[in-house]
Amino acid sequence: MDSSVVITLAVLAVVLLGVVSFLLVSGRSLSSRETARRYPTTRDADDVPPGAAGDADREGDGTAVLAPERPEAEPETQLEAEAPVVTETPEPVGGRxxxxxxxxxxxxxxxxxxxxxxxxxxxxxxxxxxxxxxxxxxxxxxxxxxxxxxxxxxxxxxxxxxxxxxxxxxxxxxxxxxxxDPQLDRSLNTEAAGRPAVVMVVGVNGVGKTTTVGKLARVLVAQDKDVILGAADTFRAAAAEQLTTWGSRVGVPTVSSDVEGADPASVAFEAVAKGVELESDVVMVDTAGRLQNKANLMDELGKVKRVIEKKSEVDEVLLVLDATTGQNGLSQAKVFSEVVNVTGIVLTKLDGSARGGIVVAIQRQLGVPVKLIGLGEGPDDLAPFEAETFVDALLEETA
Structure with missing residues (x-):
C-alpha cells in the first residue's frame, strides 16, 4: 500500500477517535449539568420542587412548559397549605x-x-x-x-x-x-327597619371586649343574621387582627384601618357605611378599652357614637364588665352609661367567680339589664341571660 494512503488513513483514525472522545465527555458533562439543574443540592426559597406544577423547562421567553414526566405526589404540607378555609357553624343560641x-x-x-x-x-x-x-x-x-x-x-x-x-x-x-327581675327585656336590639342595626361594644381595658364581639358575632350568625364587624380599637396593635380572625371563622367580614392609631370614629363610620351598602342585618363596632376616669378617652368614645349617628342610629350599646371585679365594676358602669347611654350589660368571667349577686347590683344601679353572660373560654361560651336558669344554677347542689 502506498505510504501516502497509510498516512491519510492514520490521520482520519486519529480525528475520528478524537470526535468520539469529545462526544462522550460532552454527554457526561451535559448529564451532570441536567441532574444538577433538576435536583440541586441546595434550593433557593423561590425554587419550584422538581415535577411540581410549574417545574418546567423554561424557553427563551421565560414561559413555563410542564415537564412531560411527573414524579411522586407533592409533600403533604403543601397540600395542607392549599386546603380551603372551612367556616365554622356556631352552636344554637336557644338553651345555651x-x-x-x-x-x-x-x-x-x-x-x-x-x-x-x-x-x-x-x-x-x-x-x-x-x-x-x-x-x-x-x-x-x-x-x-x-x-x-x-x-x-x-x-x-x-x-x-x-x-x-x-x-x-x-x-x-x-x-x-x-x-x-325576670320581667326586664333582655333581648338584643338587632332589628332595624330598612337599615342595619348598629351595636357598639364598650368597656375598660382587659375585660374581653374584642373576644366578646367575636363570640357575639357567632351568636348572631347562629340566628341567621348577616353581620359586619368594625375594628374601631385602633390603638391596640393586635385588636383588628384578632377581630378579623373571629369574624373569618364564621364568614363575617371586618372593616378595619391599615394605619395604626387611625381615628376610631372614622373606622366605625366606614363599618356602618359598608353595612348600609351591603344591606347587612347588624353592624357591630368594637371600641378601644379605656379607663372610666380618663375624661379625654371617654370624650373620644362619645365622639365615636356621635359620628356613627351621622350615618345611622345606634340601636344597642353593650357594656362589657368583668364579673370578678365585683363592686368595682359598678363605678365603671355608671360613667360609661353617662357618656354613651348603655342599653345592656355583658358579664364576662362569671365562671371564675362565686359572686353571682353582681347581676342584681348592676341592674339596680343602672336600671339596665344583664343581657349576656360569659361562662368560659370556648367560642360558644357566651349565653343570653335567663333569670330562672341562673338562679337555679346558683342554688343547685353538686355531688
Missing part, C-alpha cells in the same frame, strides 16, 4: 345557658350552699341572719338588695315557720328571681 349550667353551678355553688345551710337551721336567730347578710354582701349583691332580700326572707320564715330544706330552697329561689 342551660347547656353551660354545670360551669355556673361549679363557680357559684358556695353562694347557694351557704344560704341554704343557714336558712335550714332549726333556729334562725339574729346571729344567723347576720351571717346571711354577710354571705349576700360577699356575693356582691349590694347593700340595698341584700337588706331587701333578708327582710323578705325574715317575713316568710316567720309566717310559714317551715324548716323543711325543700321549702326553704323554694322560698329563696322565688325571692332571688324577683330581685333579678
Amino acid at each position: 345557658l342551660a347547656r353551660l349550667r354545670a360551669r355556673l353551678v361549679k363557680s357559684n355553688n358556695v353562694f347557694g350552699k351557704s344560704l341554704l345551710a343557714l336558712l335550714s337551721q332549726d333556729e334562725i336567730d339574729e346571729d344567723v341572719w347576720d351571717e346571711i347578710e354577710e354571705t349576700l354582701l360577699m356575693a356582691d349583691l349590694g347593700t340595698d338588695p341584700t337588706m331587701e332580700l333578708v327582710d323578705r326572707l325574715r317575713e316568710r320564715v316567720k309566717v310559714e315557720g317551715s324548716k323543711d330544706p325543700a321549702r326553704v330552697k323554694a322560698m329563696l329561689r322565688e325571692e332571688l328571681i324577683a330581685l333579678i
Whole structure:
C-alpha cells in the first residue's frame, strides 16, 4: 500500500477517535449539568420542587412548559397549605345557658350552699341572719338588695315557720328571681327597619371586649343574621387582627384601618357605611378599652357614637364588665352609661367567680339589664341571660 494512503488513513483514525472522545465527555458533562439543574443540592426559597406544577423547562421567553414526566405526589404540607378555609357553624343560641349550667353551678355553688345551710337551721336567730347578710354582701349583691332580700326572707320564715330544706330552697329561689327581675327585656336590639342595626361594644381595658364581639358575632350568625364587624380599637396593635380572625371563622367580614392609631370614629363610620351598602342585618363596632376616669378617652368614645349617628342610629350599646371585679365594676358602669347611654350589660368571667349577686347590683344601679353572660373560654361560651336558669344554677347542689 502506498505510504501516502497509510498516512491519510492514520490521520482520519486519529480525528475520528478524537470526535468520539469529545462526544462522550460532552454527554457526561451535559448529564451532570441536567441532574444538577433538576435536583440541586441546595434550593433557593423561590425554587419550584422538581415535577411540581410549574417545574418546567423554561424557553427563551421565560414561559413555563410542564415537564412531560411527573414524579411522586407533592409533600403533604403543601397540600395542607392549599386546603380551603372551612367556616365554622356556631352552636344554637336557644338553651345555651342551660347547656353551660354545670360551669355556673361549679363557680357559684358556695353562694347557694351557704344560704341554704343557714336558712335550714332549726333556729334562725339574729346571729344567723347576720351571717346571711354577710354571705349576700360577699356575693356582691349590694347593700340595698341584700337588706331587701333578708327582710323578705325574715317575713316568710316567720309566717310559714317551715324548716323543711325543700321549702326553704323554694322560698329563696322565688325571692332571688324577683330581685333579678325576670320581667326586664333582655333581648338584643338587632332589628332595624330598612337599615342595619348598629351595636357598639364598650368597656375598660382587659375585660374581653374584642373576644366578646367575636363570640357575639357567632351568636348572631347562629340566628341567621348577616353581620359586619368594625375594628374601631385602633390603638391596640393586635385588636383588628384578632377581630378579623373571629369574624373569618364564621364568614363575617371586618372593616378595619391599615394605619395604626387611625381615628376610631372614622373606622366605625366606614363599618356602618359598608353595612348600609351591603344591606347587612347588624353592624357591630368594637371600641378601644379605656379607663372610666380618663375624661379625654371617654370624650373620644362619645365622639365615636356621635359620628356613627351621622350615618345611622345606634340601636344597642353593650357594656362589657368583668364579673370578678365585683363592686368595682359598678363605678365603671355608671360613667360609661353617662357618656354613651348603655342599653345592656355583658358579664364576662362569671365562671371564675362565686359572686353571682353582681347581676342584681348592676341592674339596680343602672336600671339596665344583664343581657349576656360569659361562662368560659370556648367560642360558644357566651349565653343570653335567663333569670330562672341562673338562679337555679346558683342554688343547685353538686355531688
